[in-house]
Amino acid sequence: FRLNIEGLLVYFPYDYIYPEQYSYMLELKRTLDAKGHGVLEMPSGTGKTISLLSLIVAYQKAYPLEVTKLVYCSRTVPEIEKVVEELRKLMDYYAKQTGVKNDFLALALSSRKNLCIHPEILHANIVVYSYHYLLDPKIADLVSKELAKKSVVVFDEAHNIDNVCIDSMSVNITRRTLDRCQTNVETLQNTISRIKETDAAKLREEYRRLVEGLKEANVARETDIYLSNPVLPDEILQEAVPGSIRTAEHFVGFIKRFLEYLKARLRIHHVVQESAPQFLKDIYEKVCIDRKPLRFCAKRLRSLLRTLEIADIADFSAITLISHFATLVSTYSKGNLFVTNFGFFLYSCMDPSIAIKPVFGRFQSVIITSGTLSPLDIYPRILDFRPVTMASFTMTLARTCLCPLIVGRGNDQVAMTSKFETREDFAVIRNYGNLLLEMSAIVPDGIVAFFTSYIYMENIVASWYEQGILENIQRNKLIFIETQDAAETSMALEKYQEACENGRGAILLSVARGKVSEGIDFVHHFGRAVIMFGVPYVYTQSRILKARLEYLRDQFQIRENDFLTFDAMRHAAQCVGRAIRGKTDYGLMIFADKRYARADKRGKLPRWIQEHLTDGSLNLTIDETVQLSKHFLRQMAQPFRREDQLGLSLLTLEQLQSEDMLQKIAQIAQQA
């Protein structure tokens, strides 16, 4: 139906609307009006996607000069498909209502395999693609640089956006990469000498282009057509490729020298950490490689590959990686470098704001949204931007369909926690086992249990096996385990779903931060309960993390502990959020660690979970948990129809327009 949101006519393709969707659109509209950035948290399953799409499309139609393009970034291919599906529905609705043939062009770029760069992208009104097209400097340059300034950029499922930024600016080099690079260099050399004999003019042409061509780029940039490349800041692009690597042979020789240097560096027996300037100084002293040619490595290589007309670029992935590394390390001084004795060479960028800065800088509105973004204020800090709106929405419910419980003690009153000092404690492991056993007897169909790490999971499962707990659990449900192997995991997942479907019941043991915790939904019977064993802190002894924490402390005044807790809680929220994927769904959320009861942890959970966490559900024993769960599951099993939701959590147009409903809606959004 048609909605009027503060004077904007919005077509909404469904007959009913959730109150929070209305509230969400309201906030979104204000963000667009202010031409600023926004951070919006709304639980999954409440129709975020369609709210975003219908509002922004309506905005585009109403003010075609203000907003020309919508760029919708999502994380995975299935999510992108979902967005396209919703978009199609919306477009059909528009066509039906207005009777005018659709003049909107939408474009979806799914996987890298289907990467297509057609000039039509310039004219598309809506672009849907993965984060990487915008954030990863390697691809962003190809795909996204020509997006207009008046675009609205949406990052969906953005709770991990800082990690994506860091990943896109990090390079991993192993000994194998170097070996493959060596062969690449040899192939290149051969090709060059062959071409030199047959078609020397081509190489000369390239040389000429490198000298001249940059001038054109310069002009384009000044006229504000391109999105600036995060890898190569403007001032560098304005310079020409230095003479020392301009000819093909010289460049290959240069790469060879660089490669030899890297190889030499790997021949050490301890871990070394150094900053980028240190690295550059060292390389200059040892092999006389200057900073400037390094910066142009990536660009020069791309040009060379194009000149040589090499069809299969995938073969040259190793050398491409090395050239990116060279460019990154010489461009950003904030990075860190790690060399280990495993032949492991890592360049890691500590600052997520570098990768995303051009996005915030260029586009007029950037919306960051997800089901779990609490606490909201930390994202602007680590990504270094100023939002005009920050809001968290709750889920309006006709019945309380989620039941978060914090279990802190076993029946023997021993505290349950995955704290480092006590995690190997026999009593703790046994209590965790008892909890799972008791839950397996009362929760129907599927249970998903998350551990803090693979090692911890292995230890616990081995210990349960010895104590005979596993055997008892298997009487109630089958057990499946997520492993680091992707094929094995998807197999386990498939069988798990089958067991949930046919009534045998199953438990999936998996790991927070793993594949299951991030991308896979457990709707309805696939996840009636989620048990989070312990607080999923990141491995704190990692050097990369340490460097990052140090950086956060120095640059943004974020205390280490705050960041670690924030990171742990967002992953915990992601894990438990897997179970509730909509209003008709229901599920138990069990936090099995007494530390969750503390205010600093609890307060960092998303608001829609927090508001159902009463004092009566903190620090429970296993028995109490079982009783509460039984009660909850029986309540939820009572028939629940759509009519019961109407007027409470599902509205028709008339209901939406009533005065007291609008007042209620005003309370849904909480400004941070």
Next chain:
Amino acid sequence: MDEEPERAKRWEGGYERTWEVLKEDESGSLKATVDDILFQAKRKRYMFEGHGQVRLGMMRHLFVIIDSSRSMEDQDLKPNRLTSTLKLMEFFVEEYFDQNPISQIGIITTKNKRAEKLTDLAGNPKKHIAALKKAVDGTCVGEPSLYNSLNVAMQTLKHMPAHTSKEILVIFSSLTTCDPANIYELIKTLNALKIRVSVIGLSAEVRVCTILTRETGGSYNVILDESHFKELLMLHVKPPPASSSSECSLIRMGFPQHVIASISDQDAKPSFSMSHLDSTSEPGLTLGGYFCPQCRAKYTELPVECKVCGLTLVSAPHLARSFHHLFPLEAFQETPLEEYEGERFCEACQGELKDKSIFTCQACKKVFCVECDLFIHDTLHCCPGCMQTDRTS
């Protein structure tokens, strides 16, 4: 868990929040809402039933599958789930034959991944009740098998004539089922045979039951407590609407009169009742009884299927009692209390009208409270207001 010694003592039992049931929810969220929804559902149910002429399957063949797996030892129903269930089942069997005199019932139990027929399809409540009484002492072990028990029931039901209503009611306590084959195939077969499967869950909603009942057109409910359990069970006493494709046919039926002979009567000879032929325990020779109008075989109680000629023998009151299923009392009209301008007392219980809505009989315009409205529709099946006006006029 089953190695544990029997948990007979209350203080050894699990931690329970018995006060939870009585608890008043100050935030008014969970319990109040769910109860409200339940109440609405209850009203809707008979509203639906009262909807004109619905064809009902009066001749029912019902198999009750009782889960006897390990989970039946749970003590959340007193004294445990098994005892409580069997007790309610006895009551159910009696009510069932009371309301459906020309129907049959059979009982199947499942434990240890197997299914076992406790009693075959038969029309005599006594035999079933005796079997149920005996089953209380049985042990509860292993897992149930939904597939096996449905299969056992299906083997018998598929031979039943098409005009009868074929039903299965599963009382399912466990949350897991151990099946030898794909149950979805079986569901398809059940659907093809037009067998309705309904499930009453004792613990929580299980996916496979949801599918099973949805596909076969049955109902699926999960109990909240013992009284709710009884309520749900009693819903199955009423005959379900017949599927439009089921055949119609006329059934021969005998209505024997009870003959009372006194000893003084010279012609009266004591004789054996046919129903006592196979049971040796009861005394045999009696004077009076019901005589089959076709073959003169004698029976001491009705309803029964004649052992000699196969005629269904019922008494006229039995049929009369089934009558109200076909012509249910019209639903009363619900109006908010504020809009009602009359004396605020309920016609039936004479209590003051305090709830937020009142109910008016469409025929006699008398006013009733919620409780009486439910009682009239669920139990009485006729409006006391109308009865009174009938008599006075």
